Amino acid sequence: MKKYLFLILVFTSFQAFSQKVSIPGSVKRAMNQIDTLTIRNHIAYLADDKLKGRMPGTEGYQMAVDYVVDQYKKMGVQPGGDPGQYTQKLILRKSVVNNSTARAWIKDKNGNMDSLVFAKDFLPVPHPMLAKASGEGALVFMGYGVDIPGLYSDYEGVDVKGKVVVMVTGVPDGIPASTLISHFSSPGNKMNTAFGKGAVGAILVNPNQPFTNTNPTLQSNVALDPNKTTAYGRGFVGNLGFALNGSKTLLTGLFLNSGKNLNQVLADIKSRKNSSFEFPFQFSASYSNTHSEFESYNVVGLIPGSDPQLKNEYVVHSAHLDHMGIGRPENGDSIYNGAHDNASGVASLLEIARIYSKGNAKPKRSVLIVMVTAEEMGLVGSSYFAANPTVPKSSIVADVNTDMPTVIAPLLSVVPLGAEHSSILGNVKFAADYLGLEIEADPEPEQNRFVRSDQYSFVVSGIPALHIKYGNKTNVPGFNLDAFVKEWRAKYYHHAADEMDGIFNFTAAKTYVQLNFLISYSIANTPVKPSWNPGDLFGLERR
Structure with missing residues (x-):
């Protein structure tokens, strides 16, 4: 029954998303030119041993911050952090x-x-x-x-x-x-x-x-x-x-x-x-x-909107930049590199930023590309940003979060966690249809994945948000993708084995980037801003 209810929500949300967003040829070309080698190089740098697991408050995390800032500058993405800065300073307390x-x-x-x-x-x-x-x-x-x-x-x-x-x-x-x-x-x-x-x-x-x-x-x-x-x-x-x-x-x-x-x-x-x-x-x-206490930083890039009024509203892309640092040795390795979790998510957002900045996308609303700190410590960086954003809080209309895309097999279906609570499910349907992807309900509700990633911080601050996870559709007869993912996760998730030499499907990574870009692009270009579904409990709990 829950699966059918979800499918009904998908259909009605797509009906409500009646104004199709046109995709200019320059944007299509930028999407098609997503460079999987560039994605791989981003992941390889962020998951290198020299960053020592990107633990907030360490030199390795600061190297990750500096890398993202340098990428923003090269792409022409503007500072969106503290006044004149690419960073938002946080005081973390242990x-x-x-x-x-x-x-x-x-x-x-x-x-x-x-x-x-x-x-x-x-x-x-x-x-x-x-x-x-x-x-x-x-x-x-x-x-x-x-x-x-x-x-x-x-x-x-x-x-x-x-x-x-x-x-x-x-x-x-x-x-x-x-x-x-x-x-x-x-x-x-x-x-x-x-x-x-x-x-x-x-x-x-x-x-x-x-x-x-x-x-x-x-x-x-x-x-x-x-x-x-x-x-x-x-x-x-x-x-x-x-x-x-x-x-x-x-x-x-x-x-x-x-x-x-x-x-x-x-x-x-x-x-x-x-x-x-x-x-x-x-x-x-x-x-x-x-x-x-120690200091850490969210990293915020700004892509200004082109519409005189809508440019004062913002769509946020979020991904966590941190990982778990140095921990208990496993097979002689004590550095928890976090290649999938979440260097791959950061790499995805950097490519999305490049599409916006180099593809002449010109979204009507402004877009913030936010790499948050201390997700592994309890969604700390995103909780702070969602409550104390670097733009007026009321001007943020949605968050599209990227965390551990798990691009280890062809991407044929997706699970948009949280999208069913608001009109942004229509934006997901638009993007998925464009790419020929199916939408599934959460196949693992017992994992409580919705409260374990940064979109949750935006939701409890009253901002519609979602997190795209992999679905279970496969094009290999007899192959159980769900069982394969669970076996992979047991070996790599929050383990020292999560390095560049693990399993990656970069064709799937390209599709994942395209999907998340199209979701934010359609939100940014739809005149009516996202809204909670009538009577939705998250909307009723808006803070």
Whole structure:
């Protein structure tokens, strides 16, 4: 049923995209002249050992920044970062929990107190804004901790102001799209919802994932505003007094004295039966955090629009420039080069910039080519840019994100993650039709891919966005592309093996560049700017 619903959305979005965008001959020639050798050379440089995995804050990442800036200059792409610059400066903060300071207590109505055990009952989530995180309040079970307009809310009829909420991972049944499942499953979204409802602290329990390390390193990264009063990232950004991960052991113990049956409650919330209630306990917690800061940069190029009015609106192309640096050795190799993830995405955007700048494309709206930092740290660079762009935030009409294109086989079908929520699905259909590509629904909703890449930062900032992933169509009889990709991913994704000598299909890379270019080009040249679908939950959550 979800597949058919997606196909209906594709058809109706294409109907709504009634004004065909004409493609001038000069643009067609530029698209056809995409140089696969140039794409390969971009990837080879960015994934070279001398860049040491492009970890933000290192010399290798700065080499990547300098390379992109140099390419922009050679192509005549204008600076789009901080005033007069190609870069947008970020202050990144790393926060680490001091494990020995972590304390948590439960007090019953008779004043009896029980101390919880670190790494058995709870693990603190690093607090990016406080040297000492702490708080106390009545303990409330809030199911999944979700508030989904028009569908289901764990908070209905329950006041959590000044209280500590206990939530379990996941979402209830019946959420209609994999993108929404990913969004409402996100721990960061659950924490933000709890804060918005007035909670002072939150405990998130994964009943299926036991704690295995008695002394783990608990760390996180965020970007800070210049005054260091606001944090940006996909996860916990410090708006609660404290946040903990709780164990199944803790949850079971709480329910033993609650008068409720844990298994029944978990079954009830799965079927969207609100089962929130207040435990007969007070809860308190405290732990200290060590903070360290360093600078990193988003890299922003500008292609000015040609229309007197529309040039003040912007279509963004985004891709993350960073990778994971130097890590655990694998087969004698400790440099995580990130050739596919995401040197190939950066190379794609550089070719898109070249089409715009050298192909005389002259989009009506302006186009920003944004290489963001610290995606591997939790979408940090894109979260900062989406909330604090180098142009007026209200002027950004859409984001087309490119992350790990996975060009390892002929590209015959694509999955436009996120496009089904807005009119930009029509732009995808236009581009796919031009190139003879099929559009598929997400074949791996369990991967939660939608919240794991930078387009998500734009969506939660109220900007329609998408991320083009590979589809499963193949032209080889009997070949299971889905199984092949999963096998490839297990070997290369976030491993030291992701180097230039891995599998690449550069013909597919050329098609991928053409597709993403046509999507942004059609958005930039359509008089009506993209809009959320009527009643869409992301549109309703616009911030």
